[in-house]
Amino acid sequence: MSPSIRVLLVEDSPDDAEMLLLELQDGGYDPTYERVDTAPAMRAALTQGIWDIGIADYVMPQFNALAALALLRESGCDLPFIIVSGAIGEETAVAAMKAGAHDYIMKDNLTRLRPAVARELRKAAGRQERKRAEAQLLHDAFHDMLTGLPNRALLRARLERAIARAKRRQDSLFAVLFLDLDHFKIVNDSLGHTIGDQQLIAIAHRLEACLRPGDTVARFGGDEFMILLEDITDTSDAIRIAQRLQETVERPLRLDGHDVCTSVSIGIALSATGYDRPEDLLRDADIAMYRAKALGRARYEVFDTAMHARAMARLRLETDLRRAIEQYEFRLHYQPIVSLATGLIAGFEALVRWQHPERGLIPPAAFIPVAEETGLIVPIGQWVLYEACRQTRCWQKRYVTHPPLSISVNLSAKQVMQPDLLTQIDHILQQTGLDARTLTLEITESIIMDNVASTATLLAGLKARQVRLHIDDFGTGYSSLSYLHRFPIDALKIDRSFVSRIGQHGEGLEIVRAIRTLAENLEIGVTAEGVETAEQLAQLRALRCEYGQGYFFSKSVEGEAAEELIRAAQRW
Numbered sequence: 001m002s003p004s005i006r007v008l009l010v011e012d013s014p015d016d017a018e019m020l021l022l023e024l025q026d027g028g029y030d031p032t033y034e035r036v037d038t039a040p041a042m043r044a045a046l047t048q049g050i051w052d053i054g055i056a057d058y059v060m061p062q063f064n065a066l067a068a069l070a071l072l073r074e075s076g077c078d079l080p081f082i083i084v085s086g087a088i089g090e091e092t093a094v095a096a097m098k099a100g101a102h103d104y105i106m107k108d109n110l111t112r113l114r115p116a117v118a119r120e121l122r123k124a125a126g127r128q129e130r131k132r133a134e135a136q137l138l139h140d141a142f143h144d145m146l147t148g149l150p151n152r153a154l155l156r157a158r159l160e161r162a163i164a165r166a167k168r169r170q171d172s173l174f175a176v177l178f179l180d181l182d183h184f185k186i187v188n189d190s191l192g193h194t195i196g197d198q199q200l201i202a203i204a205h206r207l208e209a210c211l212r213p214g215d216t217v218a219r220f221g222g223d224e225f226m227i228l229l230e231d232i233t234d235t236s237d238a239i240r241i242a243q244r245l246q247e248t249v250e251r252p253l254r255l256d257g258h259d260v261c262t263s264v265s266i267g268i269a270l271s272a273t274g275y276d277r278p279e280d281l282l283r284d285a286d287i288a289m290y291r292a293k294a295l296g297r298a299r300y301e302v303f304d305t306a307m308h309a310r311a312m313a314r315l316r317l318e319t320d321l322r323r324a325i326e327q328y329e330f331r332l333h334y335q336p337i338v339s340l341a342t343g344l345i346a347g348f349e350a351l352v353r354w355q356h357p358e359r360g361l362i363p364p365a366a367f368i369p370v371a372e373e374t375g376l377i378v379p380i381g382q383w384v385l386y387e388a389c390r391q392t393r394c395w396q397k398r399y400v401t402h403p404p405l406s407i408s409v410n411l412s413a414k415q416v417m418q419p420d421l422l423t424q425i426d427h428i429l430q431q432t433g434l435d436a437r438t439l440t441l442e443i444t445e446s447i448i449m450d451n452v453a454s455t456a457t458l459l460a461g462l463k464a465r466q467v468r469l470h471i472d473d474f475g476t477g478y479s480s481l482s483y484l485h486r487f488p489i490d491a492l493k494i495d496r497s498f499v500s501r502i503g504q505h506g507e508g509l510e511i512v513r514a515i516r517t518l519a520e521n522l523e524i525g526v527t528a529e530g531v532e533t534a535e536q537l538a539q540l541r542a543l544r545c546e547y548g549q550g551y552f553f554s555k556s557v558e559g560e561a562a563e564e565l566i567r568a569a570q571r572w
Contacts, residue, residue: 002030005121008045008079010056010068012037020055020084020113027114038062039071046075052124053117058085058092058104069099078127080120084113130521133514140475140511141445144219145497146197147204151476153446155218155226159278162230166271175238177227178267178285179207179245182297184223191258198255199262206248210241226282235270235302242266242300250298263298265289270302314370320356321367321376329355330380332387334562337408337527337549340541343571347406347438349549350388351556352380368412377412382424385409389432389439391559396438399566408440410472413447417454422461429465436465442472442493448483456487463488470527475515484522492519496530496550503535516543537572 007024011017017035024031034049036042037060045051054072056065065083072079083096083104093104102123103116142154150158159176166172181203188196200223207217207225216228227245229238249264267289275281288303295301324330334348354362371377392407399405415421429436441462448455448471462469474492483489494515501508512528519526528540531550540548553572554565 002028004030004032005052005117006050007031007033008042008049008051008054009033009035010037010042010054010060010063010065011035012057012060012063016057016107019107019110023110023113024117027117029117039067042068042071043075046071046077051077051079053120054079054081055113056081056083058083058096065096065101066099069096069101073100078124078131080117080124082113082116082120084110130518133517136511136514137475137518144221145501145508145511147201147219149204149208149225150216150218152218152220152226155216155228156278158216158228159281162228162271163275163278163281172271173232173234174271175229175232175235176269176281176285177229177238177242177245177300178269178282178289179225179227179249180265180289180293181223181249182263182265182293184262187260187262191255191260195255195258195260199253199260202253202255203249203262206251207245210245210248226285235268235272238268238270239300239302242268246298246300265292265297266300267292268300268302273303317367317370318374318376321354321371321374324354324356325376325379325383329357330383331355331361331558332384332391333556333558334391335549335556336554336562336565337406337547338553338572340537340545340548344401344569345405345553345565346403346547347408347440348392348562349408349410349442349556350384350391352384372412372414375414377414378418381412381415382428385425386428386432389428389434392438393432393434395563395566396434398563404435404438405566406438406440406468407434408442408470410442411447413450416443416447416451416458421458422465425462425465425467436467440468440470440490442470444472445474445476445483448487452483459487459489473529475511484518484524489522489524491525491527491546493549494526494528494545499528499530499536499540499550500532502539503533509539512540512545513543516545520544 005024007021009017009020011020014035017033021031021033034045036045042063054068056068058065069081072081080102081100083101084107085104086107096104102120105112105116142151143149144151162174166174184196184199187199200219204217204219204225207227211217211227214230218226220226229241232238245266246264249262253260267285267287269281269285269288271281273284284303287307288301291307292299292301331353333351333353335351336345337347337349338344339346352364354367356362368377371380388407388409392405396404418424429439459469468490469488470491470493471489472493473495475498476495492515494512498508498511498515502512516526525546527547527549528545529549531537531540531548531552533552537548537552557565
């Protein structure tokens with residue numbers, strides 16, 4: 001069956017138009033077409049129709065190909081455009097190509113038309129596929145993969161807009177509600193994560209149904225949701241909506257044969273308190289929510305200045321962190337990064353832990369946020385980089401591999417902003433003797449986008465030193481994608497939230513494939529995080545991902561255990 005194509009013919013001669021259509025039919029196409037020979041007619045055709053390709057004569061009594069190309073640019077249509085002319089000089093042809101034409105063909109050599117059309121249709125299909133992949137990545141950057149709700153990045157942007165409006169208008173009042181499901185962990189532990197995910201999706205739909213069109217409900221991760229209520233009259237509006245949300249959430253859910261009941265604790269922060277940053281609103285709503293939990297759950301609390309107990313606990317944590325730096329209480333754990341081509345360990349990612357003298361081993365999630373906010377992450381990060389390089393160089397001397405073992409270290413936003421970071425790196429490499437080519441630094445998309453100027457200088461310096469740069473948690477934060485072209489990035493690390501869904505009806509596979517295709521087109525590598533099953537490993541290998549990392553290979557382990565993994569030389 002001949003493939004059908006929709007052709008926009010910019011041609012004043014019916015006979016020549018018929019000749020072009022016959023040539024397409026002889027080439028195996030089934031064309032439908034519209035012939036235009038004036039600017040108004042072409043503008044109407046572009047507005048009213050959907051076309052696969054445009055074919056134009058160069059000069060007509062009332063129109064010409066260059067004017068047609070200008071209309072095409074004006075319309076925003078990505079339409080392959082071929083000029084077919086009886087007489088066209090070389091300079092004219094070059095001008096047409098610069099104006100946007102994809103090819104030009106002489107009317108006395110129409111045998112070139114068929115392959116030119118086939119080629120441009122293929123290219124157009126490729127462009128559309130890339131656009132779809134980029135659109136999907138952009139959507140995913142601002143939406144939660146499980147529920148489809150806005151994520152932190154999108155809510156933050158809307159909060160910034162609401163704060164700015166409140167500063168302009170004294171009567172503009174809004175509120176932020178922080179919601180946390182009570183005892184959600186029990187559902188996951190008793191019925192499994194699949195039922196837990198179904199519950200989160202159902203709750204998300206219920207929350208959306210409770211709100212007005214202008215309000216925003218976002219998922220913050222886990223069982224936490226955040227709601228932005230705009231244009232409220234006073235505190236009573238926020239309280240009334242909070243009560244309605246509680247009643248809605250508490251209605252029983254029927255999930256896969258199970259009756260699931262839950263309640264929700266809600267913290268409310270009002271813009272009337274006076275805020276300049278979204279982070280402060282979110283923080284106070286969070287404080288109020290934890291106050292609601294402390295008072296028995298299944299209730300709401302409005303933030304007030306008396307809620308300082310949590311702030312005091314944070315202050316104690318900051319004090320302990322300062323002591324930890326002075327007393328060298330930090331430890332490094334290492335998670336292997338495996339070459340999917342060979343199945344062997346190619347290197348490790350260094351992950352910091354805190355050996356608290358009273359509380360024992362503290363994971364990074366418990367202290368890194370405070371370290372980031374206070375700036376203590378800078379000395380901690382400097383120690384992590386030094387210790388990771390020192391240990392890796394020791395392993396390289398003991399265990400000769402080709403290529404040598406590499407080490408990946410995360411850089412925080414505060415570190416990236418340090419003006420002497422490159423000097424620090426030079427000094428550490430010189431002290432430890434580590435080859436810069438075996439050091440990889442990982443930063444997130446948000447760090448790049450929030451600090452474009454300083455990041456550009458840093459990345460150029462790293463490139464000059466042959467230090468590799470990876471984008472961590474790719475696809476989960478704010479991304480314009482333009483930085484992938486602008487900066488010397490070596491690889492993308494696909495976030496575990498995408499990889500973990502591979503195998504669950506193939507839901508995560510298309511996202512991973514899109515990221516892999518994007519990386520391949522940009523000629524950069526890919527590392528998949530969160531590999532937990534053999535099925536995920538097989539799919540990633542089929543997609544030609546270069547490296548994998550996750551519990552399927554090993555959790556993060558102390559240095560001695562990591563060395564045992566190197567010595568064992570296991571092949572996955």
